[in-house]
Amino acid sequence: MQSSIKKVISSLESYADPKRVESNKIIAPTKMRVIGTTTTSLRIVSKELKEETKTLNGWEKIELAKQLVNTGIFECQLMAFEYVHKDKKACAELTESDIDDLAKNLDNWGSVDSFSIFLSGYAWREGIISSEKIKSYWQSDDFWIRRVALVSTVALNLKSQGGTGDINRTIEICELAVDDHHDMINKALSWALREVSKRDKKTVEEFIRKYENCLSKRVLREVKHKLEKGTKN
Numbered sequence: 001m002q003s004s005i006k007k008v009i010s011s012l013e014s015y016a017d018p019k020r021v022e023s024n025k026i027i028a029p030t031k032m033r034v035i036g037t038t039t040t041s042l043r044i045v046s047k048e049l050k051e052e053t054k055t056l057n058g059w060e061k062i063e064l065a066k067q068l069v070n071t072g073i074f075e076c077q078l079m080a081f082e083y084v085h086k087d088k089k090a091c092a093e094l095t096e097s098d099i100d101d102l103a104k105n106l107d108n109w110g111s112v113d114s115f116s117i118f119l120s121g122y123a124w125r126e127g128i129i130s131s132e133k134i135k136s137y138w139q140s141d142d143f144w145i146r147r148v149a150l151v152s153t154v155a156l157n158l159k160s161q162g163g164t165g166d167i168n169r170t171i172e173i174c175e176l177a178v179d180d181h182h183d184m185i186n187k188a189l190s191w192a193l194r195e196v197s198k199r200d201k202k203t204v205e206e207f208i209r210k211y212e213n214c215l216s217k218r219v220l221r222e223v224k225h226k227l228e229k230g231t232k233n
Contacts, residue, residue: 001064005071008049012075015041024074028108032074046079050087058093066101077105085118091133094119096129106144109184112210116148121155124169125162131169135176138231143182149173150188157195165199171207178214189215190232197226 012035037045053064061084068080080102086092099119106112120137121131137149138149156166157193170192177189197204208215208223222232 001060001067002050004052004064005051005067005076008045008076008079009035009071009073011045011048012073013044015045028074028110030074030105030108030111032077032105032107034074036214037075042075042079045075046082049079049083050072056089058087058089058091061087061090062093062098062197066098069102072105074108074111075198077111081114081118085122090125091122094123094128096123096133099123099129103148106148108144109147112144112147113151116151117155117158117161120148121152122161124152125156125166131172134173136209138173138176143180143184145181146177146182147184147188150177150185150192153192154195157199165196167196167203170196171203174207175211178211179212181216183218186216186218190219193219193223194226194232197223201227 015035015037017036017038020038021034023029024034024036053061056064065080065084068083071077071229080179084094084102102119103115106115118136120129122132124134134149134152137145141144150173153166153170155161155163156170157163174189174192177185179191180186193204193207204223205227208220208227212220226232
């Protein structure tokens with residue numbers, strides 16, 4: 001596996017763009033090393049890794065993903081999350097312990113949202129982890145981890161990711177966030193409510209009315225616009 005990891009890093013470095021590194025400092029600052037690979041190039045390297053490791057079993061693929069995360073490289077982390085999510089063998093072997101092991105360096109919106117939709121949200125939807133596990137993220141002093149709880153609800157409802165809709169579990173998590181006015185939490189709460197409103201507009205309207213005096217102006221503006229006009233803004 002180490003040879004595969006070295007090959008991935010080498011491939012990513014071959015696509016490195018210094019301008020991308022600088023823009024990442026503004027768009028998604030992180031303590032991890034950023035190579036500066038574009039999304040298009042990242043997909044090329046991901047495809048190469050998928051082909052090279054196609055004979056591995058599910059457990060081995062999960063272990064490879066953990067090693068990618070452990071490199072402390074931003075692009076390797078993103079690859080790891082999607083690598084597991086898009087592999088049926090890996091998903092079939094995924095456990096709560098694996099989710100915990102993969103939840104490292106979640107210090108920017110790109111990493112958090114990728115982890116939440118591809119891993120924690122998926123695992124929640126499929127019964128690999130419980131609602132209590134998702135709620136435990138909300139107990140964190142780290143707003144990035146609290147954001148995981150909210151964005152995980154998106155995986156329950158986002159059709160393109162296999163979500164079929166789960167208004168009850170979504171609202172239960174959203175209710176935890178009504179008094180948390182950190183900008184990254186507000187953005188995630190707005191996203192969660194807007195996504196589930198596609199499934200159950202009435203319940204979201206009731207949520208907004210109930211918590212209108214607590215919710216941030218951003219959440220109220222974006223969700224109300226979605227309910228009335230069908231768009232965020």
